[in-house]
Amino acid sequence: MTGRPLEILEDLYFIERGYLCANHFALRSPAPVLIDTGYKASWGQTRSLLEELGIELSAVARIINTHTHCDHIGGNRAVQSLSGCRIALHPAGKGFMDARDARSPWWSYFHQEADFFDVTETLEDSASIHVGPHEFEVIHTPGHAADGLVLYNRRRRLLISSDTLWEHDIPVMTLRIEGERAVATMLASLDKISRLAVDQVYPGHGPSFRDFPTALRRAQARLGRYLKEPSRIGWDLVKKIAIYTLMMKARIPVDRFFDLLMQTPWYPETVVDYLEGDYHAVFDRLVSSLAERGLIHQERNHWVTTVKP
Numbered sequence: 001m002t003g004r005p006l007e008i009l010e011d012l013y014f015i016e017r018g019y020l021c022a023n024h025f026a027l028r029s030p031a032p033v034l035i036d037t038g039y040k041a042s043w044g045q046t047r048s049l050l051e052e053l054g055i056e057l058s059a060v061a062r063i064i065n066t067h068t069h070c071d072h073i074g075g076n077r078a079v080q081s082l083s084g085c086r087i088a089l090h091p092a093g094k095g096f097m098d099a100r101d102a103r104s105p106w107w108s109y110f111h112q113e114a115d116f117f118d119v120t121e122t123l124e125d126s127a128s129i130h131v132g133p134h135e136f137e138v139i140h141t142p143g144h145a146a147d148g149l150v151l152y153n154r155r156r157r158l159l160i161s162s163d164t165l166w167e168h169d170i171p172v173m174t175l176r177i178e179g180e181r182a183v184a185t186m187l188a189s190l191d192k193i194s195r196l197a198v199d200q201v202y203p204g205h206g207p208s209f210r211d212f213p214t215a216l217r218r219a220q221a222r223l224g225r226y227l228k229e230p231s232r233i234g235w236d237l238v239k240k241i242a243i244y245t246l247m248m249k250a251r252i253p254v255d256r257f258f259d260l261l262m263q264t265p266w267y268p269e270t271v272v273d274y275l276e277g278d279y280h281a282v283f284d285r286l287v288s289s290l291a292e293r294g295l296i297h298q299e300r301n302h303w304v305t306t307v308k309p
C-alpha cells in the first residue's frame, strides 16, 4: 500500500508504504533530508516516489534512521553513494554498522536483504535534531530494536513512532537477539513515551493516527500478555516472519517452504524456545492457520501471501 505523500509539517512529507517496506519521510529543500529509506527490494519504487516529490537524490544532505532493521534502511547505501550524505542514528546502530554486524539488526537472523552503510553521526536519547526548520526530540525506545528511537515535534505535538508504536498491532519481538528482558524493555519504552502530549502519530507501518492513548494501551496489553504467556511471543513471531518471508520472496514452492525455514537461524530456534520443538508439527499448524485465515494460499504449487507488501 502506498499513499500519496502527505505534508505533515512545512515541506516535510510522510510517505506511507506497507508491511515489507516501512513508511518514510522526506524534507523537500535544497538540502533534502530523509527519515528512513524503506526496504532494499522496494528501492526502485522509493526512488520514484522521492523523485516525483521533487527530491534530487544526489543533493540529499542527511538521512536519519529510526533503527537499522532492513525495512527502514534499504535505500541508505544507494543514496549515500549518490550524494555522500551524512547518516544519523542511535549509537547502538552505529556500532552494528561499524562492526559489519549483520545479526544485531536481524538481517542474517531472518535472511533479509540489506547493505551496510557509513554512519557519520549518532543520536543519543534526549538529543534534539533539526529537519530543516523543524525541531525533533530524539527518544531512545529499545525493546523491539536495541537502536530504536522515536522523533517528537513538541511544537506541533507530532510523533514519528516508527516500530515503537503502531495503531493496532505490535511488531515482532526477537528475544534471541534483543535479550530475555526485551518485552520489559519495550514496556519501559512505551511508558517513557506515554508522558508526551501527542495529537498525531506517524508509525513505521500503517496509516497515521490520532488516538495515541488507545494505541499505547493496546500495545501495553499485548506485551503484558507476552509476559504472562511467553509461547505467544514465539507463535506471533513464526506467523509474522513466515508472512514477511513470503513477501520477500514473492512466492515459495510448496515443497520448499519447510526446508527454507529450517535453513534460517530463526525458525528452528523459535520452535525450540517456545513451541515444544517439533519443527514439522509447528510448520503444519502454521501453514493451515495462515491459510484458514486467508493470509496465504497456493498458486500453481507455490505459496503466496495475500497481505499487501
Ligand SMILES: [Fe+2]
Residues within 6 Å of the ligand: 067, 069, 144, 145, 163, 171
Ligand atoms: Fe523494526
